[in-house]
Amino acid sequence: MVHLIDRRVQGKNKSAPNRERFLRRYKGQIKDAVTRAIKGRSITDMDSGEKIAIPVKDVNEPNFGHSHGGVWESVNPGNQEYQTGDQIERPKGGAGKGKGQAGNSEDISEDDFVFQISREEFLNYFFEDLELPNLIKTQLTATTDFKNQRAGYSTTGTASSLHVLRSLRGALGRRIAVGGKSSKRLKQAEEELAELLAETSDNQDPRILKIRQEIHHLRTRLLAIPFIDPFDLRYSNRIKVPKPSTQAVMFCLLDVSGSMDEKKKDIAKRFFILLYLFLQRAYEKIEVVFIRHHTSALEVDEHEFFHSRESGGTIVSSALRLLTEVIQTRYASSDWNAYVAQASDGDNWDNDSVICKQILMNTIMPMVQYYAYVEITDGDPQNLWQEYLQVKEQKSHFAMQKIEEPADIYPVFRELFKKQSK
Numbered sequence: 001m002v003h004l005i006d007r008r009v010q011g012k013n014k015s016a017p018n019r020e021r022f023l024r025r026y027k028g029q030i031k032d033a034v035t036r037a038i039k040g041r042s043i044t045d046m047d048s049g050e051k052i053a054i055p056v057k058d059v060n061e062p063n064f065g066h067s068h069g070g071v072w073e074s075v076n077p078g079n080q081e082y083q084t085g086d087q088i089e090r091p092k093g094g095a096g097k098g099k100g101q102a103g104n105s106e107d108i109s110e111d112d113f114v115f116q117i118s119r120e121e122f123l124n125y126f127f128e129d130l131e132l133p134n135l136i137k138t139q140l141t142a143t144t145d146f147k148n149q150r151a152g153y154s155t156t157g158t159a160s161s162l163h164v165l166r167s168l169r170g171a172l173g174r175r176i177a178v179g180g181k182s183s184k185r186l187k188q189a190e191e192e193l194a195e196l197l198a199e200t201s202d203n204q205d206p207r208i209l210k211i212r213q214e215i216h217h218l219r220t221r222l223l224a225i226p227f228i229d230p231f232d233l234r235y236s237n238r239i240k241v242p243k244p245s246t247q248a249v250m251f252c253l254l255d256v257s258g259s260m261d262e263k264k265k266d267i268a269k270r271f272f273i274l275l276y277l278f279l280q281r282a283y284e285k286i287e288v289v290f291i292r293h294h295t296s297a298l299e300v301d302e303h304e305f306f307h308s309r310e311s312g313g314t315i316v317s318s319a320l321r322l323l324t325e326v327i328q329t330r331y332a333s334s335d336w337n338a339y340v341a342q343a344s345d346g347d348n349w350d351n352d353s354v355i356c357k358q359i360l361m362n363t364i365m366p367m368v369q370y371y372a373y374v375e376i377t378d379g380d381p382q383n384l385w386q387e388y389l390q391v392k393e394q395k396s397h398f399a400m401q402k403i404e405e406p407a408d409i410y411p412v413f414r415e416l417f418k419k420q421s422k
Helices: 016-025 027-038 043-047 119-126 164-199 206-223 262-280 302-307 316-330 350-367 383-394 406-416
Strands: 050-054 113-117 146-154 235-242 247-255 285-293 297-300 337-344 370-376 398-403
Touching: 016 027, 164 206, 247 262, 247 316, 262 285, 262 337, 262 370, 262 406, 285 302, 285 316, 297 316, 316 337, 316 350, 350 370, 350 383, 370 383, 370 406, 383 398, 398 406
Parallel strands: 247 285, 247 337, 337 370, 370 398
Antiparallel strands: 050 113, 146 235, 285 297
C-alpha cells in the first residue's frame, strides 16, 4: 500500500482538500447566502470575497448520547429545599444573536457559523447557473499561442533537463549488450576451471594456467566497460505545439445623450462591469471595445468611457454603424466571438430607430454571437424599444430587458444569460 502525503503549504494554514469538501457539502446554504449578499453590495465590490453565515443546525454532526428517558433519581450535595419526587424547574435564560433587548425565552440558541469565501469562490457561486449562448464557434480562433509539450528524449540538452532514470537505463542496456558475450564465456571458463581443480591439485598444470589467464583477460575486459558513457545520456525533449485558443471581443455601447442622467449612466456602467467579469470566466482572451454616442459615435478608452462628461442629442444608428465598421475591419467573424452590450434610455429620433432595426437585421446580427440590449428608464418603453422588439422576434441570439433602478441589474443580467434548456 502506498500512502501519499500532501505537504504543500496552504495560505493561512488552510487545508485545501478539506475546504473543497466543506464547500461541496454545504453548497446549497452557501449559494443562498451568496444570493442574499449580492443584493446588498455594488458591482465595484466584486473584487472581494464575502463572509458567509451558515446556521449551526446545518453544520452539526450527528452523534450518539445517553437517553434521558425513564426514571432518574439523583442526590445533590447541599440540598435543603427539595425532597424526593419534587419537580425542579429548568433554569431560565438564553442566548440570542447579540441584538435587541433581553427576552424571557427559555430556548438556548447558538450563533451562526461564519467563514470567509474568496473572490473566485464568490464568483463561482454567483455565475454557476449562467452561460453565454453560442459560447464557442465551430471554428476556433487562429491565434498563434504555443504550449510546451514533451516529445520523447534527445541526446543533447542542458544539465537541468537531464533524465537520470532514462540515462541509467540506457547505460545498463549498453553494458549488457557490449559485455554479454564476454560474461557468458567468463561463466563457462569458471565452470571449466572448477572441474580441472577437482581432477588435479597441480596448480602448474598448463590447462589450469591457460584457463586462469583467459578468466583474467575476460574480467579485465568487462571492467573496462564504462558504467556510464556520454552516449548514454538522455535529455527530456520539449517542443512547442500550436494550442487552439478561444477569444472574444466585447463591445460596450453607451448612450451619453442629454436624456441619460448620471443615475442612468451609473446603472449602465455597473451592467458593463458585471458582463466583463462574466466574460473573463468563459474566455482566455478578451478584448473590450468602448463606443460612446450621442448624435455621433466615437470609440474611446475605458477611462473616457466611464468618466467623460460629453453629452448631446441622440442618434443611435451612429453607434451601430461604427460597431459594424470595427467588426469588419478588426474582428473577422470567423476568428472572433463577438458580444455586444448596448445600454440606452430608448430615446431616439423616430426615423433613426427604423434605421437601427435595419442595420441590426442585415449587418450586425449575422456577425455576433449574442446581442444584449438594456433600456434604462422608469417610464413607458421608447420608440427604440418597439423597433428592437421586431429584431428579437426574428433573431434568437438577440435579447432585451428593461432596468428601472440599480436593484434590477442582477435580475436582468441573470435573465439575459440564464442557461438555455436543451
